[in-house]
Every structure is written in structure tokens, then in C-alpha cells.
Amino acid sequence: MKPFDYVRVGGAEDLAQASAGRFLAGGTNLIDLMKHEIETPDRLFDITRADLPTQDLASVEPREDGLRIGALVTNADLAASEQVRRRYPVLAEALLSGASPQLRNKATTGGNLLQRTRCPYFYDRARACNKRQPGTGCDAMGGFNRMHAVLGTSEACIAAHPSDMAVAMAALDVRVETRKADGTKRSLSLDELYRLPGDAPEKDHVLDPGELITAVVLPAQVPSRQAYRKVRDRASYAFALVSAAVVVELDAGRIRNPRIALGGVAPRPWRARRAETRLEGQAPSRALFLQTMTEEFEAARGHGHNDFKIDLAPRLVADMLGELTETTHD
């Protein structure tokens, strides 16, 4: 690991220089990347004990009928939160689908959102990777790409976003609150936070250097049917091949306000907005679900080992919609 200056952040005054380094919270991804010398920060700002007077980083609290989650709340604590389990079960299921108990005890809400891809070519410094070293190429194309993305990719990068939590949050229309080094604040949707790779895959998101995620806000939830499902190569402690978070309401036999987010298929949690628009107001049927989701994946592009995702993802979501709406007929 490259040497770095270590700064224990106490309060806001310690964050003024934060653009010169990286934030350390749970560290479960960053420390690993620093061991690989993929991340080589000159300065590390340890925020685990930071206390910002107006932006509580450490607790889950009700807010305007929704829920505000401090950025330092661990994945384990968030999954155990009574509020989350009762009102946003899709989020609890997604959190508990991710990583291992040891990792969930350290990994934080903010850190989970900003974790890097687990593309093996990104981690292997002997291989070409435009995300790790812009302009070197992409060995995942034509390489072992079973885990890789089929939507939203570019000629430069086909890496998939690894988070489960963020997929559920995408379906819940969360807002991400941030604080820049100069103290100004902003609020972003997940689609605004994450960028697609295009010709600059080294940039995962739009945050400025020194801009800190302070909280994630879950909007108020009308009673809805929710589920998270994850398909993976082993029963536990594995990244998703395909995962999906589905939130849907039924009103007089009609689908209302369907929200469908997918993991493992794109460089960011993928909202199936085209399918959502088509499903709104329709009477549920298995055939409709599969047809709608298959259309959502018309633009998908496989790279050999991951071609199966283009069939698997629509079937997974169609099955979940069928279960959530208690639909057995075509």
C-alpha cells in the first residue's frame, strides 16, 4: 500500500481540505483497492467519528413521512432497522443479500453507493482496463465476462455495478444528500449520481472531489408490494448475476406506480422505465410481464459469457411481478 497522510475528521472544519484526498468510512472496498494500489490517495479523511452539527451521519430517523439514513449507518444496522423492515422491506432484503455478515457490520450506506465495480480486469493491474487506467483498453471484452453488464455499456467499458442496496434504493426513488468541501449542499437522484461509462469510464459518479454523501432519504411510501430477488452462482456471499427490486401497487385489479430496478446488468442500478410506463394501469398477466420486460432488454448487448442475462433478467422480473400481483394466468 502506498503511504498516505491520515486525518481523523472531528467536525466540519476538518473537511475544508477534503478535496485533496479520499474519505474513509467502513473501508471494506477502499482498503482493498489501496492494497491493490488501484486507489492511491495522498490523504485519507477518516469520517467514522465525524460529527457534523446539522447533518447527522450516524442515525436513521423519520423525516417528512419518509426516512433519512445517515451516510455512516452500517448495512447491518440499516437492515435491522424496524422502520426499514416494516415500510421498505425491499431494502432490508437487498441489504441482507449483499456481502457477508462481517462486511455488513462495517460497510456504510454512503460507501456502499460509491463502491467500485468488481470486474476482475479492473482489479488485475497486469490487464487492460479503461476504468482503472484510461486509454489502455478493455480486456473484459472478449475475456471472461460472465459477471458483466449488458445495458448502458460503451465501447470503453462493460463493468457492472456491484451493489444490491443501491438497486432497492433505485426502485424506492431515494434522494442522495451531499456536502461539498466548501459546505454547500445538494440532493441527487441515483440516476443523477451515477454516470454511464461513455468514453470516460474512470468516472463512476458526478460527485466533486471532497464532496461527501451525508445521507440517503427514502420518500414516503404508500402501501405497496415489494420484493428483492438475486440470482447468483452460490446461495450466499456472491455478487449478483442478475438481481431485481420491484415495487408495485394494485388498485381495482390494475397495476399502479410500478417501479422496477435491476442489478448486475448495467454500470449502475438500472431502472426499467420503459417497462414501467407500459405496465402502468394495465391488468396484470404473466404474458404481459414477460413481453414488457423482453422489450426493455431489446437494446441489451451481450459479450459472450453474459448473453444469458438478456433472457434471465426479463424472466426474473416477470416472475416477481407475477408473484407480487398474485397472477397465475397468461
Place this chain on the structure above:
Amino acid sequence: MTPLTLTVNGIRHELRVDPRRSLLDLVRDTLDLTGAKKGCDHGQCGACTMIVNGRRINSCLSLAVSHDGDEVTTIEGVAARSAGEETSTADAPALHPLQQAFIEHDAFQCGFCTSGQICSGIAALEELAQDLPSLVTVSGEGFRNVEDADALLEEELRERMSGNLCRCGAYPNILAALRQVMEAQR
């Protein structure tokens, strides 16, 4: 070098530490507590599991300097921890009940993962007792209310121990050891 105060198995240490040092390397190489093992060093195998402020973590993925003021329990301290905070190491039982159960069930072959399995298992049983959810039971009624409680408990323990790998494949005996302690605690 960064100043660091760390309590390990009830003993307080005042240290100066290279910020790059992992908690695992500090405990093993500076404090000479070599029970926790360095398996993968990337948070994938669980051999380095320690209990920090009551929660199990991968000590290899944690900078020592980020644990200022924390209380750490390693495999060397689990027996004393099970006997309560007031017990000095000298008066503590030789083994934690889960360590004893591992011996009785032959829950290891080479033994390299065992320290991590036991630290993780102790914390897993505590999490179960506190009703902290796992994926197996988060949406259901909980295994206590289900008819085939035995099969569900098996699935539950496997899920809760998925962060600890055993290349020898001692999993059935590890699960048997965990169940014995769990049933004794009820």
C-alpha cells in the same frame, strides 16, 4: 506514525502505528496474538474475523488507526469474554462453550479457518439472540414459528456463517457445534 489507543482482550494498549497497518497485522505482529489468521487478506475468507465493539468484522480490511478507543476480542479472549467483563484472564474458563463444542464435534481439519469460524460463530449466535435479521428470515415469520424449524435453522446458520470459508469442508461439523451451543443457551 499515528497515536492509537486500543483495548484487546481487556488489555489497554497505547501505540504509535503506521496508518497503513491493518488491524489484523497490528494484533498479530505487534501484540503477538497470532490466533487470528491472514487467509486471503482481502475480506473474502473470514479467517481474520475479530469481534470489535461487539460486532464481528474482517480485521484485514480495517486500518488499525481507525479503531482508536475500540474494544477488540480475538480468539485468545473469547473464553474470558464469555465469563463476563469482570473476570480476569486468570480466572476465566479455559475454553468458550463454542470452542469446546468445536472439539467435541471435530469441527476442523487443518484448523487454519477455525479462529475466524469461532469468533464469527460466537457473534452469529449473539445476533440471532438479538433477533437481528438474516436474508433467510427477514421476510418470513422467523424460524421459531415455522413448522420445519429444523431445516430452516440449518439454512439460517449456513447463511449467517457464509462469511467464513473452510477449504477442508468441515461445514457439517461446524454447524453441529453451533447448534449445540445455541440449544444449550436457550
